[in-house]
Amino acid sequence: MSMTSEAVIVLGVMVAVYAAARAGRLSTELAMVAAALGGAIAGGYWFPARHVAEGAATYLDINLIFITATLFMNLLKASGGVAFVVRGLLRRFHRQRALLLAVLSLVLLVPGALTGAGSVTVLIVGGMVATVLGYMGIPKVRVAAIVFIIAGLSAAAPPVSLWAMMTAAGVNMPYVGFFWPLLIPCVAAALFTSFVLGWTGTATDIERALQELPEAPAGMSWWKVLAPFAVFLGLIVIGRQWPHATPVIGLPLMFAAAALVAWLVSPVPLRVGRLSLDTIEQLLPLLATLTCAGILVQIMTLTGVRGLMAVTAVTLPTAVVYGTLFLVLPVSEAVLMWGSAPVIGVPLVLLFNAIGLNPIVALAGMSLIWPLGDALPPTAIIGRLTVNIVGYEGPYGAFLRACAVPAIVIAVVGTLMVIYSTRLAQLAGL
Amino acid sequence: MTTTVRLRKIGFGALALAFLAVAGSSFYHQRYLPEAVVLGEGVTAVTRLSEYGESLRGTANDIHLYVLEGKAPGGTILVFGGTHAEEPAGRLAAWMLVEHATIERGRLIVALSANRSASTVTRPGAAYPPEFTIPTAWGGQRFRMGDRWTNPLDQWPDPEVYIHYPSGQYLAYVDIRNLNRAFPGRPDGTLTERTTYAFMELIRREHVDVAIDLHEAELQYPVISTIVTHQRGQDMATMVSMTLTDLEGFKIGTEFSPRNLHGLSHREIGDHSQAVSLLFEAPEPFLDATRGRTNADVLLTGKDEFVVQAGKRGLLFETIDEHGWPIAKRVGRHTSSVAQTMETWTEDHPDRGIVARGIPRYKDLVRNGVGFYLRDPAVAPAGRVVYE
Numbered sequence: 157m158s159m160t161s162e163a164v165i166v167l168g169v170m171v172a173v174y175a176a177a178r179a180g181r182l183s184t185e186l187a188m189v190a191a192a193l194g195g196a197i198a199g200g201y202w203f204p205a206r207h208v209a210e211g212a213a214t215y216l217d218i219n220l221i222f223i224t225a226t227l228f229m230n231l232l233k234a235s236g237g238v239a240f241v242v243r244g245l246l247r248r249f250h251r252q253r254a255l256l257l258a259v260l261s262l263v264l265l266v267p268g269a270l271t272g273a274g275s276v277t278v279l280i281v282g283g284m285v286a287t288v289l290g291y292m293g294i295p296k297v298r299v300a301a302i303v304f305i306i307a308g309l310s311a312a313a314p315p316v317s318l319w320a321m322m323t324a325a326g327v328n329m330p331y332v333g334f335f336w337p338l339l340i341p342c343v344a345a346a347l348f349t350s351f352v353l354g355w356t357g358t359a360t361d362i363e364r365a366l367q368e369l370p371e372a373p374a375g376m377s378w379w380k381v382l383a384p385f386a387v388f389l390g391l392i393v394i395g396r397q398w399p400h401a402t403p404v405i406g407l408p409l410m411f412a413a414a415a416l417v418a419w420l421v422s423p424v425p426l427r428v429g430r431l432s433l434d435t436i437e438q439l440l441p442l443l444a445t446l447t448c449a450g451i452l453v454q455i456m457t458l459t460g461v462r463g464l465m466a467v468t469a470v471t472l473p474t475a476v477v478y479g480t481l482f483l484v485l486p487v488s489e490a491v492l493m494w495g496s497a498p499v500i501g502v503p504l505v506l507l508f509n510a511i512g513l514n515p516i517v518a519l520a521g522m523s524l525i526w527p528l529g530d531a532l533p534p535t536a537i538i539g540r541l542t543v544n545i546v547g548y549e550g551p552y553g554a555f556l557r558a559c560a561v562p563a564i565v566i567a568v569v570g571t572l573m574v575i576y577s578t579r580l581a582q583l584a585g586l
Numbered sequence: 587m588t589t590t591v592r593l594r595k596i597g598f599g600a601l602a603l604a605f606l607a608v609a610g611s612s613f614y615h616q617r618y619l620p621e622a623v624v625l626g627e628g629v630t631a632v633t634r635l636s637e638y639g640e641s642l643r644g645t646a647n648d649i650h651l652y653v654l655e656g657k658a659p660g661g662t663i664l665v666f667g668g669t670h671a672e673e674p675a676g677r678l679a680a681w682m683l684v685e686h687a688t689i690e691r692g693r694l695i696v697a698l699s700a701n702r703s704a705s706t707v708t709r710p711g712a713a714y715p716p717e718f719t720i721p722t723a724w725g726g727q728r729f730r731m732g733d734r735w736t737n738p739l740d741q742w743p744d745p746e747v748y749i750h751y752p753s754g755q756y757l758a759y760v761d762i763r764n765l766n767r768a769f770p771g772r773p774d775g776t777l778t779e780r781t782t783y784a785f786m787e788l789i790r791r792e793h794v795d796v797a798i799d800l801h802e803a804e805l806q807y808p809v810i811s812t813i814v815t816h817q818r819g820q821d822m823a824t825m826v827s828m829t830l831t832d833l834e835g836f837k838i839g840t841e842f843s844p845r846n847l848h849g850l851s852h853r854e855i856g857d858h859s860q861a862v863s864l865l866f867e868a869p870e871p872f873l874d875a876t877r878g879r880t881n882a883d884v885l886l887t888g889k890d891e892f893v894v895q896a897g898k899r900g901l902l903f904e905t906i907d908e909h910g911w912p913i914a915k916r917v918g919r920h921t922s923s924v925a926q927t928m929e930t931w932t933e934d935h936p937d938r939g940i941v942a943r944g945i946p947r948y949k950d951l952v953r954n955g956v957g958f959y960l961r962d963p964a965v966a967p968a969g970r971v972v973y974e
Contacts, residue, residue, distance in 0.1 A: 158891060159878040159879060159890070159891035159892060160878075160892075162878075162879065163879070199879075203605075205604075205605045205606075205608035205609040205612070206608070206609045206612040206613070206716065207713055208605055208609065209605060209606060209609030209610075209613075210609070210708065210710050210711075210713075211710065211711060211713075213710045214710035214711040216710075217743070217744070315746075325711070326711070326875070327875060329758075330757065330758020330759070330760070330761070331758065331759070332747065332756065332757075332758055332759075392746060395745060395746065395747075396747065396749065399745070399749035399751075399754075400749075400751050400772065400775070404743060404744070404745045404762070404776070405745075406742075406743030406744060406745065406746075407743075407746050408743065409743070410746075450711060453711050454710070454711055454712075454713050455713070457711065457712060457713040457880050458713035458879070458880050458881075460877075460878035460879035460880070460892070463875075463876055463877050463878040463880075463890075463892045464878065464892065466875055466876040466892070467876045467892040467895050467896055470876060470896060470899060470901060471896070471899050498711065502875065503875075503876075506806070506875055506876065510806070510899075510901040
């Protein structure tokens with residue numbers, strides 16, 4: 157049997173097992189593992205324990221970044237730091253609608269940018285920002301859309317963009333040069349989203365908003381909020397300034413150091429053990445996704461399915477690829493979540509590289525489009541989470557329609573970044 | 587927690603433990619798989635890299651160095667395979683030298699596993715086989731399949747960005763564990779940097795004239811089937827390339843080492859020592875991202891339908907057809923290139939010549955296969971077997 161026939165059969169088995177597992181109400185993560193095991197059996201490998209274990213470790217470093225960064229943000233929230241910042245910004249900017257929208261957009265961008273997870277943005281600052289947006293007279297459905305879209309952009313924003321990191325790792329490309337190609341469109345799209353969806357409303361009702369927002373504890377101050385960030389940035393600067401005189405500690409330990417400082421300067425006592433457990437519980441679905449996606453990718457590589465997808469992608473007419481990015485990326489995200497990066501992203505970047513596009517800018521463009529799929533079934537984890545946190549109780553379809561305008565603009569910008577990546581190459585600074 | 591949930595957790599936990607036990611056993615056996623080296627008649631001494639970098643003693647990278655010294659004085663050549671342990675032709679070519687070469691004049695120093703740590707791990711997500719077997723008349727010899735990077739068990743964590751010493755050039759964070767991005771190294775740096783530092787010390791103290799780093803490359807990589815040379819080796823590399831293309835039946839080009847791309851052996855060895863530095867690249871379709879089924883068979887035969895399809899689309903920098911790139915051809919390219927380099931060097935530097943015999947060349951390997959040249963440790967003379 158030819159390599160192609162074999163791989164097609166294994167792929168067919170994987171898709172069938174995945175569909176059956178989902179129909180049997182297994183979670184997306186377990187369905188991915190089931191599909192991987194089904195593919196391994198169909199490929200004649202039976203239960204390849206080594207490959208399952210090795211695949212599960214593929215994103216270990218990313219998981220560690222995820223855990224420590226989220227613990228840091230959770231400690232900051234529990235210490236009252238996040239409430240302090242939101243209340244402060246509201247007081248300062250409530251008379252200037254444009255400025256208030258802009259700073260709220262930036263507040264929404266920070267947690268996801270640091271952790272790589274839109275869900276962390278929604279959980280840490282989503283509720284508070286939604287409260288302020290609500291008192292600016294913006295309907296709940298549009299508030300939910302703003303929080304969801306910017307949460308997705310925050311996940312794509314640097315320094316931690318999991319789609320870019322995972323795809324880059326899959327093509328042996330360093331995760332270097334992504335900062336500006338990700339930051340500029342993410343910030344621009346976030347501002348566009350909040351202005352388009354939040355411009356019309358009423359004057360900000362600051363009294364009621366402040367009443368509803370959680371109180372910042374006595375003793376909280378700007379330096380206490382900024383100190384942990386300063387420690388994190390300081391460690392990065394020291395590592396870059398004196399790289400051969402300082403030990404390599406890695407991003408997870410840097411975030412852990414920032415978390416430690418947030419704990420030490422907190423004006424209220426923090427139950428670190430409890431918060432750590434809560435953090436793991438909060439992240440469990442996402443950690444599971446990364447772990448199970450690693451297993452799936454390993455088995456796809458083992459059986460030749462990844463090669464089949466890669467060679468199919470690199471031999472497709474380029475115009476077809478460009479024209480379907482807006483559909484393929486969000487739909488794959490909806491099905492595989494981050495697993496879509498190594499499965500779909502890797503062959504696409506190989507194609508773009510082969511036809512002379514700039515792979516960094518092209519991958520940055522793709523990273524903008526991927527998170528749009530987080531509101532789509534079958535998973536829709538972040539879309540549903542946003543709706544719950546914001547307290548929107550209307551039909552889910554109306555929420556999706558509210559997201560449509562910024563989503564279309566983001567998809568167009570992302571696609572144009574791919575097509576014109578060579579002209580935008582200077583953004584990568586390489 | 588209900589009884590059903592508890593039972594489910596216990597069940598999944600037990601299943602996970604069973605998987606981990608089986609997988610753990612596989613990882614352990616790969617890390618400690620002994621690879622036999624039968625010392626050929628030409629090997630006059632076996633030493634350790636820690637002789638040139640004390641801090642390596644007791645680490646995974648305190649590797650063996652095989653010294654083949656001729657009776658007549660001459661120059662010294664260093665050949666190292668296994669810089670990237672996922673490129674087996676480099677290691678096997680070095681094996682051919684240790685088991686078969688005899689030096690009449692000058693000296694040959696060989697390292698089989700330049701980054702031994704990298705040979706003890708495979709890459710998560712890449713589905714590499716943990717080992718492969720080269721068939722021989724006496725049964726077959728097993729070799730570890732490794733990775734491009736130092737094992738994280740030996741060097742971890744990675745920084746957020748890797749800043750090369752001493753150039754200060756920014757490189758991908760993971761390349762802090764890439765031996766061929768860590769030259770010339772530091773005596774008190776990471777394990778990878780200490781390894782390259784020891785290699786540099788070896789080159790300086792032993793007055794090495796020519797240093798050769800053996801590699802393989804995916805067909806989608808533009809630097810392939812070529813000799814990459816430091817500017818001081820340009821004439822010699824060009825002559826080696828022309829002679830091989832004319833006489834040995836395979837094409838090999840030359841590339842000049844970019845002056846501002848740091849950390850690579852062909853750049854830093856030449857810049858920081860008296861040696862002329864060369865790097866040989868042979869084609870390895872197994873490394874291509876479009877490869878199909880990933881197993882030891884594809885690794886050794888180099889046959890891959892999907893890579894052929896990518897070639898038809900014009901995406902490759904080396905040709906490939908249904909015959910693939912068998913390991914014998916890849917190893918043969920390296921052994922012939924090493925042998926030809928010695929000959930060309932000797933013609934150009936008669937006062938520091940290096941004359942060898944017994945090296946299996948490209949045509950020999952293609953005709954007989956690699957296994958033909960691997961010696962049976964079971965019948966080797968006492969004291970003439972070393973394990974990598």
